[in-house]
Amino acid sequence: MSATAGQSKMQKQIRQKETRFSSGFWQLLWMIRGYFSLMGLTIITGVLARGATIAAAALGAYMVGQVATGATAAELRVPVVALALAVILRAAMTWAEMWLAHDLAYRILAELRGHLYSALERLAPGYMIQRRSGDVASTAMADIESLEWFYAHTVGSFIVAVIVPVLAFVTLGFLHWTLPLVLLPFALLVASVPILLRRRAARQGDALRADLGNLNAEVVDGVQGLRELMAFGAQKRFLANLETHSNRLVRSQLVHGMRAGFEQVAVLAFMSGGMLSVISVAAVQVFRGELAPAYYPVAITLAIFVFGPIQATATVAQNLGIVLASADRAFRLLREPTPVTDAPGAKLPDSDVESRVSFTGVTFGYPEGRDLALQDVSFEIEPGETVALVGHSGAGKTTCANLLMRFWDADAGTIAVGGHDVRQMPQRFLREIIAWVPQDIYLFNSSLRENIRMARPEASDEEVENAARAAQAHDFITEMPRGYETAAGERGVQMSGGQRQRIAIARALLKNSPVLVLDEAVSSLDARDEQELNLALTTVRQGRATLVIAHRLSTIRGADRIVVLDGGRVAEQGTHDDLFAHSGVYRSLMAAQTDAARSVYTE
Incomplete structure (x- = not known):
């Protein structure tokens, strides 16, 4: 059993x-x-x-x-x-x-x-x-x-x-x-x-x-x-x-x-x-x-x-x-009832799961919430494609990631990975095929090597270090007195915000799953580190369905397609150039961000 x-x-x-x-x-x-x-x-x-x-x-x-x-x-x-x-x-x-x-x-x-x-x-x-x-x-x-x-x-x-x-x-x-x-x-x-x-x-x-x-x-x-x-x-x-x-x-x-x-x-x-x-x-x-x-x-x-x-x-x-x-x-x-359970007929797919993600008419409201967090949301991520979710705070971006991971189940609609409804998959298997870098990163009070290896306990030291290199973490780790054996501290207090994010990204890359979810994964990095990391991730994303949740224009522009959420609904979707050419929600968001940056620079 x-x-x-x-x-x-x-x-x-x-x-x-x-x-x-x-x-x-x-x-x-x-x-x-x-x-x-x-x-x-x-x-x-x-x-x-x-x-x-x-x-x-x-x-x-x-x-x-x-x-x-x-x-x-x-x-x-x-x-x-x-x-x-x-x-x-x-x-x-x-x-x-x-x-x-x-x-x-x-x-x-x-x-x-x-x-x-x-x-x-x-x-x-x-x-x-x-x-x-x-x-x-x-x-x-x-x-x-x-x-x-x-x-x-x-x-x-x-x-x-x-x-x-x-x-x-x-x-x-x-x-x-x-x-x-x-x-x-x-x-x-x-x-x-x-x-x-x-x-x-x-x-x-x-x-x-x-x-x-x-x-x-x-x-x-x-x-x-x-x-x-x-x-x-x-x-x-x-x-x-x-x-x-x-x-x-x-x-x-x-x-x-x-x-x-x-x-x-x-x-x-x-x-x-x-x-x-x-x-x-x-x-x-x-x-x-x-x-x-x-x-x-x-x-x-x-x-x-x-x-x-x-x-x-x-x-x-x-x-x-x-x-x-x-x-x-x-x-x-x-005795608390389980909010998400495996369906009675849930079973492993007969073949490898294709790295394709689809949201179809997804509606969801949190148990204690008054308003719906998502309403009739539909979009797809093709194999090898990177899709950025964009919107104001509270628009429902992280909720999409939570539903994909089945932390909650949608009230209506379907979320599928490789054509398989996530509700018909065993939860353990679903979370094995998704690598996730959450917005609020938690590092355990153990060595950096073990924090990265948590994604795949059987991984060799060489594989751990390769993942750290891909996440631009290897250099700062080796500069520490104990290298990969350095203790992260409780909740990673020994590390800066950017370092914690790179360790979390390394952990996700080591998992080597067909679906990659990055929720504000580079928000604590400076512009140069972000650029270097995005270049490194370009190779990693090949063949994967990648969902990026971000506010930064530099991160968003690197996506193949952008899905704009507004009030829990899909307001528009397309490439950066297409969306910016129209006077829609995306253009107003980017304009506000550009104006804010220009104001700070002027001051």
Whole structure:
């Protein structure tokens, strides 16, 4: 099964599960489905660890009672051996339980992180426009990490908290039948506290995780925009805004802490009541001669350990609201419907795809937009032809590139590559036959060689360097102290705008795809570098369908044909000379650009 198919199956299963269980608790339990054996071993070792602990404590109490009633050393020999074995078993099982519980938790968290990134991949870029990157990062890291508490300290402990007290109750019953009856109401009260407060805990957990996500988003904004904040002297305003979000988080944490403290007090009060009841009833039974004095400390010890696992689970449950809120945030992202999916009959073309691109009657509006971004747009790019898309900002130029890449699907009309409707192609294949240089270039914090090689991981060093030469990047790369091994820095901060563009162009050229899309690919280059790069690209474009999105006249004039967009429609198309000869949109655009350049030159 392909990775894409596996991701789609995962999303479908999650959404089916959501129709049955609306709470994050059941969704978290569902994630254990592939780890039943590991979960079973965790529970078994947990029961044995708690059982050995109770046995050791009960044996110790029994020996104290025996000594107090005058037992000899010989009579204590068997209990001493049993106590030693119980201590050894407890140590071994406690270690095993911790190992297995965390192994289970970390395996599930790794699986969840993989599914979460796959979800972001299928949702991008549309989903990322609607969410803040810091909030998404908070979900991907902090929210997922908080689920470790559930898998390592809650699920197994909850089951152990049911089994172990039952065993302790049975043992108490053997000592005297009244003891478990006295203790049972208090045990139920202790267990009911987190259940009665679960809705309030869930609301507080939702608020706390939301406030934390917003604060993380603000911090990421500040880190990424630190240069702008300093340049415009906005540090104090940003810090004031950050303080507002921080105070909101503090208030959520205080409300959550007050409720958790109340839970703790209630649990301790009910436990104390239960202990006092057992101490009193057991003492009466000893005075009546119905309970041997040596078993009196045993009864008290067993009563303590009835509450031990229940209290531990109740303590964990105090933070369950935060955990479930984190789960809801993560699963909500996983359940997001995919904006673009492979058609049921999507298959690879039988032969090589011809480098021909066609838009036919394409209409499209962004989900959150009021107006249509494109209306009845039609144009073609022949093999070996370079077509420039021109128009005012917001005319729909980049939207055409996004639809060609199938980041969104057109509302009407058809986009085809080599005569094949892009909606009938697998997305992975479509993006393999298109090399794209986006307007907003992202370089990863790795070497320049690896940033270029990302387009074709199997490419040799020689192929990487040839692509860099074609993109006019080889010279400035080799002038750096570490050459191609130089780290680009996060988002390419170590590079100038022009250098980033040339690295991105090299990456696209290395891909060697039949369709090339250049979205403002030379906007950061000076006139000489742009001219040299355009000359180099002339050879590269041969045999390819090249779509160029540009504002610069020098770049536009190098195209074989120009398509002018105005208000989301094709206003006119033709060569530069033909369009400039007519008094249309293109001529007014070029005239405005020429006048602006002349004005700057004159000044």
